[in-house]
Structures are given as structure tokens and as C-alpha cells.
Amino acid sequence: MSDAHLSVPAAARVRRLEQAVIDAGLATDEELDAILETFLGRARPLNGARLIARAWVDPEFRRRLLDDPSGPLSELGLPSLGPNQSLRVLENTESVHNVVVCTLCSCYPVGLLGPSPSWYKSDAYRARVVREPRAVLAEFGLEVGAEVDLRVWDASAELRYLVLSCRPTDTEGLSEEELASLVTRAGMIGTAAV
Amino acid sequence: MADRAHFGVTERVRCLPQIGDHHHRAPGYVQGQVGEVVSVYPARPLPDAVVASGGRDMPAVPFYGVRFLARDLFGEGQHSVTVDLWETYLEKSG
Numbered sequence: 001m002s003d004a005h006l007s008v009p010a011a012a013r014v015r016r017l018e019q020a021v022i023d024a025g026l027a028t029d030e031e032l033d034a035i036l037e038t039f040l041g042r043a044r045p046l047n048g049a050r051l052i053a054r055a056w057v058d059p060e061f062r063r064r065l066l067d068d069p070s071g072p073l074s075e076l077g078l079p080s081l082g083p084n085q086s087l088r089v090l091e092n093t094e095s096v097h098n099v100v101v102c103t104l105c106s107c108y109p110v111g112l113l114g115p116s117p118s119w120y121k122s123d124a125y126r127a128r129v130v131r132e133p134r135a136v137l138a139e140f141g142l143e144v145g146a147e148v149d150l151r152v153w154d155a156s157a158e159l160r161y162l163v164l165s166c167r168p169t170d171t172e173g174l175s176e177e178e179l180a181s182l183v184t185r186a187g188m189i190g191t192a193a194v
Numbered sequence: 195m196a197d198r199a200h201f202g203v204t205e206r207v208r209c210l211p212q213i214g215d216h217h218h219r220a221p222g223y224v225q226g227q228v229g230e231v232v233s234v235y236p237a238r239p240l241p242d243a244v245v246a247s248g249g250r251d252m253p254a255v256p257f258y259g260v261r262f263l264a265r266d267l268f269g270e271g272q273h274s275v276t277v278d279l280w281e282t283y284l285e286k287s288g
Contacts, residue, residue, distance in 0.1 A: 084238070084239075086235070103221045103223075104219060130223065131264070131268055132271065133273050134272075134273070146272060150273040150274070151261075151273065151274050151275075152273060152274065152275045152276070153275075153276050154221060154276065154277045154278070155278075156219050156278045157219075157241070158238060158257075158278065159235070159257075159278045
């Protein structure tokens with residue numbers, strides 16, 4: 001992004017872009033609104049958290065989620081991915097920890113996680129987590145031991161990732177809804193344990 | 195068929211050293227580096243070609259998850275980095 005337009009509020013810049021798209025005959029205002037409603041209107045971290053919680057309580061669902069998330073997404077009534085986008089769910093275990101970045105831009109599953117945190121889009125995170133993920137995760141308060149297989153996944157616009165964290169201990173008595181409330185956006189990116 | 199994958203899981207592949215300055219999806223830090231195919235995904239259009247065509251539907255190209263070791267990429271680090279790469283960017287290694 002150049003600095004030239006930083007003085008213009010984001011909403012005004014977005015509107016200019018929308019107007020250019022409309023003027024070019026690529027889409028109508030109504031079509032743009034429908035797309036925004038589909039992709040952003042329902043986008044929130046609770047969507048991803050519901051997938052995680054279901055996977056914790058239902059081994060069959062977990063298996064299918066790891067194999068191909070499209071069925072599980074529609075079963076829970078969650079927003080589908082954008083056109084030409086795929087999702088892959090990455091399974092954390094006692095010996096494997098996954099963390100997601102997009103070094104080329106800031107791609108991630110918006111519909112399941114809500115708008116991305118500012119640090120996810122920062123140059124520092126994108127450059128450093130690839131090179132020194134243990135140091136970056138430690139700064140987030142997550143210590144990943146040397147014995148753990150630490151896997152960084154560099155997402156693209158076409159293929160996005162969601163981390164399936166390990167179910168916390170001492171949660172046997174919790175309902176699926178209560179479990180979902182434990183899951184954080186950072187946990188689904190891999191910068192937190194859950 | 196052009197969309198048939200030529201590489202399989204566990205195969206060693208090299209990302210071409212100079213992908214170019216056009217719009218593409220090969221991060222600079224893996225260009226010229228050798229990694230291992232860990233996933234063979236359904237073929238999908240090459241973004242470079244889609245953008246160059248002005249957004250039209252383009253032929254599907256084999257698409258892979260390729261895992262690189264940090265010590266190969268950066269000379270240090272006990273972790274891996276997995277990058278999604280189209281076959282256009284890859285050649286067989288060794």
C-alpha cells in the first residue's frame with residue numbers, strides 16, 4: 001500500500017473503488033452488497049470455534065474436517081468460502097504445532113475467523129514467523145519446545161488454513177457450546193494454544 | 195493432460211530460482227530452494243495466467259504443498275515452512 005491515500009478515510013477509499021467497479025460495468029451496487037453480506041456480514045471467530053469444538057467432541061466429524069472441510073462447514077451452517085478458495089484444517093497434537101502466515105499478503109479464512117488482527121497483516125509478523133517462529137510465538141506467550149515439530153504454513157489466496165488446537169485438559173464436563181467459547185482467533189491461527 | 199500432477203508425495207522438488215517480476219505466488223524465500231512434496235491438491239488455474247488474462251478462466255495446473263526445512267532456507271532454525279506452489283514454479287530435484 002502506498003502512503004498517498006492514508007489521509008483519506010478507509011470507507012471513502014473503499015467507496016471510490018466500488019464506484020470504479022460499478023462504472024466499469026463489472027458489478028452492480030446490489031451485487032457488491034450481497035457479496036459483502038456473504039463474506040463479511042456473518043464473518044466472526046465463533047464460526048471457526050464451532051468447528052473446533054465439534055471436532056473435539058465428535059471423532060468422526062474431526063476426521064472429515066481434516067480430510068475435506070467443505071461438508072462440515074455446510075453441516076454447521078457456516079459461511080462458505082469465497083470463489084476459487086479452499087480451506088485446509090491443520091491438526092495440532094502433543095508433538096506437532098502449526099502456525100499460519102501469509103507472506104505474500106494477508107490471506108486467511110475471514111468467514112471463519114472474522115477480520116484479521118492487525119498484527120497478522122504486519123510486515124514484522126509476516127517476515128519473522130517464517131524465519132524464527134519459536135521466538136515470535138514466545139512473544140505471544142506460547143512456548144513451543146524444541147522437541148515439538150513446528151510447522152509454519154504460508155497461505156495463499158487460493159488455499160487458506162485453520163489450526164485445530166488440542167482440547168484443553170479438564171474440560172470433560174463442558175458442553176460443545178462452552179468448549180467453543182474457549183477457542184480464540186489466535187488459537188485458530190496458531191499463535192495461542194487454544 | 196496438462197493438469198495431471200507430475201510430482202508425488204515425498205518427492206524432492208526445486209522452486210525455480212527466478213520466477214520473475216510479474217504477479218505470481220512463489221514467495222522470494224523459496225525461489226531456488228529444494229523442498230519435499232507433502233500434498234498433491236486438485237489442479238487449479240495459475241494465478242499468474244489468470245491475472246495476465248484479465249481474470250478469465252484459465253487451464254488448471256497441478257498444485258502442491260511443498261515443505262521446506264528452515265535450515266535449508268535460512269541456514270538455521272528447527273522448523274519447517276510449507277508453501278503452496280503450482281507445478282509451473284517447480285522442477286524435479288536430484
